[in-house]
Amino acid sequence: MAFKKGNQLRKGVTPWNKGLTKNRDNRIKKQAGRMEGSNNPNWKGNSIKSLSSLHSWIARYKSKPLFCEKCNKKKPYDLANISGEYKRDVNDYKWICRSCHMNEDGRMIELVKNAEIFRDKIMKRTEKKRKLAKSLRDEGFSYRSISEKIGYRGRSSVYGLLSKNGDVGIIKSLLAP
Numbered sequence: 155m156a157f158k159k160g161n162q163l164r165k166g167v168t169p170w171n172k173g174l175t176k177n178r179d180n181r182i183k184k185q186a187g188r189m190e191g192s193n194n195p196n197w198k199g200n201s202i203k204s205l206s207s208l209h210s211w212i213a214r215y216k217s218k219p220l221f222c223e224k225c226n227k228k229k230p231y232d233l234a235n236i237s238g239e240y241k242r243d244v245n246d247y248k249w250i251c252r253s254c255h256m257n258e259d260g261r262m263i264e265l266v267k268n269a270e271i272f273r274d275k276i277m278k279r280t281e282k283k284r285k286l287a288k289s290l291r292d293e294g295f296s297y298r299s300i301s302e303k304i305g306y307r308g309r310s311s312v313y314g315l316l317s318k319n320g321d322v323g324i325i326k327s328l329l330a331p
């Protein structure tokens with residue numbers, strides 16, 4: 155996911171640290187060290203406010219290249235996070251152009267949509283199996299034989315299926331990276 159454009163105030167003004175990184179300039183290094191992690195007064199966990207302060211911080215310390223770091227063709231427009239973890243690390247971001255920015259957002263929406271469709275399919279299938287497992291249980295079958303009949307691995311997965319929160323584990327395992 156990419157950040158919204160920020161730092162309008164600095165538009166048109168060349169900052170003293172333009173093009174410098176903490177690996178190349180001692181002033182930057184000092185400043186970066188001082189502002190890292192919990193030392194940064196603006197850094198308060200994972201809120202929107204702290205994300206936007208993180209964005210300004212990255213925009214300040216990550217030098218802007220001449221061209222988009224993705225297509226290498228157009229002018230960079232905004233910062234995109236690479237890991238999805240929003241690390242306080244300039245190497246976890248790249249400057250990308252407006253169209254690459256929109257593509258990244260579109261891709262993210264597509265990914266979420268696909269995950270939802272996939273999850274719904276699994277949920278439907280799971281619901282069918284749950285009904286079957288319930289009726290088998292009511293008929294007096296053991297959990298082990300139910301698991302064999304519905305194609306599950308072992309008794310514990312049938313316990314999970316028939317428990318109230320059976321879906322939570324399934325969804326978690328689907329959405330896990």
Ligand SMILES: [Zn+2]
Nearest residue numbers: 222225251254
């Ligand atoms: Zn681009």
